[in-house]
Amino acid sequence: MSRDWFPRSGDETPHEHTHLVTPARVYFNNVLSSRFRMIKVKPLRSLVTPKPPQFFMVWVPGVDEIPLSVADYDEKSISFIYEVKGAGTNALSKLGSGSYLGLKGPLGKPLNIVEGFSTLLVVGGSGVAPTPYITKYLASRGCRFEVIWGVKKRSELFNLGSVMSGVEYIHIATEDCSVGYCGMASELTRELVSKYKYDLVIGVGPKGMLKSLCEVTSGLNTYVVLETMVKCGLGLCGSCVLPNTDKLLCVDGPAFRCEEVMQYLRT
Amino acid sequence: MSRDWFPRSGDETPHEHTHLVTPARVYFNNVLSSRFRMIKVKPLRSLVTPKPPQFFMVWVPGVDEIPLSVADYDEKSISFIYEVKGAGTNALSKLGSGSYLGLKGPLGKPLNIVEGFSTLLVVGGSGVAPTPYITKYLASRGCRFEVIWGVKKRSELFNLGSVMSGVEYIHIATEDCSVGYCGMASELTRELVSKYKYDLVIGVGPKGMLKSLCEVTSGLNTYVVLETMVKCGLGLCGSCVLPNTDKLLCVDGPAFRCEEVMQYLRT
């Protein structure tokens, strides 16, 4: 009985640090493309190392707190790729170098990536945000991987290689057929999975794309990274619940097996 | 600046555990002699290892909390030798095996005992209580040592060897001359220090004895272990202050160099 004399929520376990708001200072906050920006910050105390597709609640002081996936991380800095949508991301885009923000995380469950898995990563829309960190992680686990990046139009693209290391091959798919594969990322996926064998397929992007992805890879080991409204990130408020399941995105996700969420994707 | 992001009083450092009241279960609680009893308890979570002459505040549930020196300690148990004086020690003497009490400590500063020091330990009255643990510690530091134990009358004596390991020689001094040296412990000390060389002299006992001890060992490296009224043990309440000094017994003591406290001993 003596082992648990100290409160479980003592600050000694790394798990618990992840619920504090850690101050961080902005290094830079740049435009990547017509659609995306990237912010790199220096946390003022050490963070628990995130594992993809974990995310942070990024607090823009006095404005909002928004969930953003890790785009890159090393011992001294952490980066996020984001799209300006509403008040929160707009305020974020205004933070100049030297400003402060707050980071709560890493939150969510890491993907179970087995050493040496051959992996197909399919990203679309703002799903490109976590791509650099997922590929970095895949590389560090000795996984061969290919990336399919689907966008609506050419101007959304940026040089993913410049923010990403170890990428073996990026298939670009544009809906307006201006570059690369002409069509949806899921269509290209269908072609690839019929030709090659992948141990793991990961999809990040809009709900529609993920639904198609689950369909075209049915029978494979596919995980999809979802987005819902995340308000607390701690499994307490329930705002991130996936309708018709007992899953909370912030603690059970954001990655789920297709089987777990097919019903949700269909709605 | 990031290193101290966590509150200093986080429970991760051993220092802080020492201010909690740790529950402990009584193994036994026996009579040693006409004057002394010994209680051995099992702490229900691990304690910080005490170093002599550190003490614990021993809480007798619902009755009192009293300072007692460590008489013996190992990873599974801690023992105290005590004399029944008032309400607190009386209630303590009533605790049967299986009862619970609380331990706050170890408190106070450890003595700085240098490896291999030849040491003379002079104890009188209830000063015998910490003797077994001091000698155990001296032995573990490779120190040769002798013990002078002064009592008023023979019946106070008990077989110190039975609760103590590694004692090389005990000089008994009785005021009623019934056993051993006839006279006060301080007188015997005077004789020994004139004949032999000691790197360290430690005195534990009543104020009068310690005053004499400081006088007869003047010029030597002598520490005396004092008693005052200890109410909190944490340096906050001030009840243990040594009059006319800025020393708090509970945090600066209970051992002091003769020079530091001569003025106090004279009052």
Place this chain on the structure above:
Amino acid sequence: MNASGILGATPEHIAKLASYGLAAVVTKTFTEKPREGYAPPIIIKLRNCGYINAVGLANPGIELLPQVVRKGKELGLVTIVSVGGSSLEEFVKVSTVALDSGADMLELNLSCPHTRGYGLDIGSDPTNVYEVVKAVSSLSSTPVIAKLGVSDNYVKSSGKALEGGAKALTLINTVKAMIIDVYSAKPILSNVFGGMSGPPIHPIAVKVVYDVYKEYEPEIVGVGGIVDWISAAELILAGAEALQLGSALSTKPRELVDSVLEGLKEWVSELGYTRIKDLVGLAHKK
């Protein structure tokens, strides 16, 4: 059981709570109309190991309440509906819906510390407490629990709640607090203030439970800073018969529930008792 406000606003939330191994569930506090609640940040951890929240009573309103209750009963859980309101009428309206939906008990939230007009504004005035409890108790024979927080008058308010017909008291809610980020110099919660929960408030909860038990020996549901069996046991000794887990459910909830239950079981037998009931209020024995 869980403390109100930890999930419990939708049928899905009830299913999630059920998966933690709780014997009973308490819904999020329901108000008549749906409430959006505050913008994030709404809950964060404090450096003192506690949490602070200002959710703003976000809930889908009475229209969804029947589904939530149904889910609880379907899963075989004792289902307690937390009822909120800014007026006597609202309390009665929400309670009526809860009763019609088959709630096993009602818990009146008279103590939310960070939503103006709701909760503590009512709960710290003993006369209000009496009226609300009385009105809701007289609706049916379903047990009504009054949830009170810390205020200067909690002993009096407790007495009034019992007088008004409350079968039990839930003690305590969160404690008013605030956190400021020292770099941006801004309050972190979007609502500026919030309610503190977790270990920092536990010794306050113990005192409140002890005081109220001493005065009235009512049935008490203890809540506030339970993070392990020891903190649970303290509340039992102070006088709590049942317990709720709140912010601690943010970390390995299933394991937490198991280890609290197991720890309490061991403790009861180590102290030579057979049932937890024998230990309720034992700290009052001289």
Place this chain on the structure above:
Amino acid sequence: MNASGILGATPEHIAKLASYGLAAVVTKTFTEKPREGYAPPIIIKLRNCGYINAVGLANPGIELLPQVVRKGKELGLVTIVSVGGSSLEEFVKVSTVALDSGADMLELNLSCPHTRGYGLDIGSDPTNVYEVVKAVSSLSSTPVIAKLGVSDNYVKSSGKALEGGAKALTLINTVKAMIIDVYSAKPILSNVFGGMSGPPIHPIAVKVVYDVYKEYEPEIVGVGGIVDWISAAELILAGAEALQLGSALSTKPRELVDSVLEGLKEWVSELGYTRIKDLVGLAHKK
């Protein structure tokens, strides 16, 4: 400076406090007659990193007060006498002795939460606060500080204290709490209840300071759970001009004082300011 009750009852205590590197000292709360205080245990640490105490206002009474003040002045410290009382007359009597002894300021303890008839019983009633502060302020031009605690009325009480002539407010005192040992099933403090201090009450102190600053922008001495420069900085941003260290002085006090001061200095310059004063109340800026 130290918080009242951390040493400060004898000249020796003042010397000890001086050795911690504090710029000002506050005495233990003095009452007219000597008070023994409660039997041990009087102060213990809580598992939530806080402390709980019920010392019972142990102090040697006004006869020894002049010596204590003299020691402070001798050591070149700003010497603040904490004045206690269970009646208007007692407050005036103790204050008179303090003033005659040359105290630089008086701090009226209107908020001790665990000694019946003293402190919080007075401080939570704004009318009492007004009368005591008014009576003492009119004795001389020496600045009078009113020390208040958490209660439902702290904003009102603060206003009344300022109206009564207080030059500043010390916020906050300890928070009522309790700890029970789960093995012996007994409350640990001999007084059963006590006042909680340390990290658990810090977010409460921040809120109280913030609320009171917002309402009156008075000079505030912030106290409650300061354990490092960050907790100190938060209170400054909320509105505190000066700070007191309480239970944290139980652990390496000299190092604590140094590191808080150094941390604050770095912080002020990191944020691009030159003086702490520029940061007082900054969290209120939109």
